[in-house]
Amino acid sequence: MDGTQMDGRDWNIFLLPYEQAVEELKVKFKALRVELKSREEYSPIEFVTGRVKRISSIMEKSKLLNVPSDQLETGIEDIAGIRIMCQFEEDIQRLSQLIRIREDMSVVYEKDYINNHKESGYRSYHIIVEYPVQTSLGMKKVLAEIQIRTLAMNFWATIEHSLNYKYREKLPEEISQRLRRASEAAYRLDREMSSIREEIVESQMQFEDKSNLVSTVLGDIQKLYFFRRVREAAQFQLRFNELWEKEDVWELKKLSDEIGEALFRTKGADQP
Numbered sequence: 001m002d003g004t005q006m007d008g009r010d011w012n013i014f015l016l017p018y019e020q021a022v023e024e025l026k027v028k029f030k031a032l033r034v035e036l037k038s039r040e041e042y043s044p045i046e047f048v049t050g051r052v053k054r055i056s057s058i059m060e061k062s063k064l065l066n067v068p069s070d071q072l073e074t075g076i077e078d079i080a081g082i083r084i085m086c087q088f089e090e091d092i093q094r095l096s097q098l099i100r101i102r103e104d105m106s107v108v109y110e111k112d113y114i115n116n117h118k119e120s121g122y123r124s125y126h127i128i129v130e131y132p133v134q135t136s137l138g139m140k141k142v143l144a145e146i147q148i149r150t151l152a153m154n155f156w157a158t159i160e161h162s163l164n165y166k167y168r169e170k171l172p173e174e175i176s177q178r179l180r181r182a183s184e185a186a187y188r189l190d191r192e193m194s195s196i197r198e199e200i201v202e203s204q205m206q207f208e209d210k211s212n213l214v215s216t217v218l219g220d221i222q223k224l225y226f227f228r229r230v231r232e233a234a235q236f237q238l239r240f241n242e243l244w245e246k247e248d249v250w251e252l253k254k255l256s257d258e259i260g261e262a263l264f265r266t267k268g269a270d271q272p
């Protein structure tokens, strides 16, 4: 039996639909990123990578999990693997939701290693999907594993994976402990970034509120001039200038209500 044969089957032929699935899924998630960036000016996807598991890793895993070679399609779920990196933890839920409603793949099950991190400190959200590929022999459904993680989770997992690879057997306990602590630090970093993001969004909303308020006040003062309530309009303008200098949004809101009422009375008096 040469290296590309398994029980009379050819590995290269066996892996073809998985290679196709990985290529197609990468294109689809990259397109989703572009679409969301144009539509919403923000995408929960930072970048996408993908790989087909190496033959040696498939063989190792099938031995470990006792999967017979004629049951690899169902016994090993990550022969096709897609990894999607997000900026913030909140993006992971949004993206999972977008995956669940897609019609070109169906979710088989999900593994939440974020709320239930692994003993090693590993955090990620895994979604196993069934994806149909069109081949010359017709449609073939393959399983693919989509790993969704933040940039910090990815940083940790990439380094931990390479250290594990280097040590092969088992990491010394002292190193494992430090990795678990590093995983906690990465988790705190994600939390901190999320809270900074919330504050930015909030201050953007406050800025938006303030600029809407200013337009309303100035517009209403103009209307008072239009209705020839010149003295009133000039007084409101002076009070506005003062509050604008002090950046007192609360008083500005009260002033806006007062001008609104004055305008309402003026319009009412003007009615025939």
Ligand code: 0O2
Residues within 6 Å of the ligand: 026, 046, 047, 048, 049, 050, 051
């Ligand atoms: P771009 O515009 O260069 O970022 P292929 O080699 O054709 O099979 P692909 O997608 O090129 O497929 O390779 P792979 O290994 O699946 O995915 C690598 C993609 O992830 C590349 O994007 C990398 O640029 C991107 N990537 C890797 N690390 C980072 C990172 O830290 N930050 C960001 N933003 N992107 C990263 P592309 O598709 O070549 O596009």
Ligand code: 0O2
Residues within 6 Å of the ligand: 053, 057, 061, 078, 081, 111, 118, 120, 121, 122, 126, 156, 157, 158, 160, 161
């Ligand atoms: P690769 O290609 O080298 O990444 P389980 O029996 O549930 O513990 P199972 O069934 O293999 O494990 O699935 P799991 O754990 O949901 O997903 C396996 C993949 O998740 C791994 O693939 C890794 O990519 C990633 N992963 C899981 N645990 C860890 C971890 O402790 N550290 C790192 N860095 N990655 C992890 P493989 O098989 O390692 O393949």
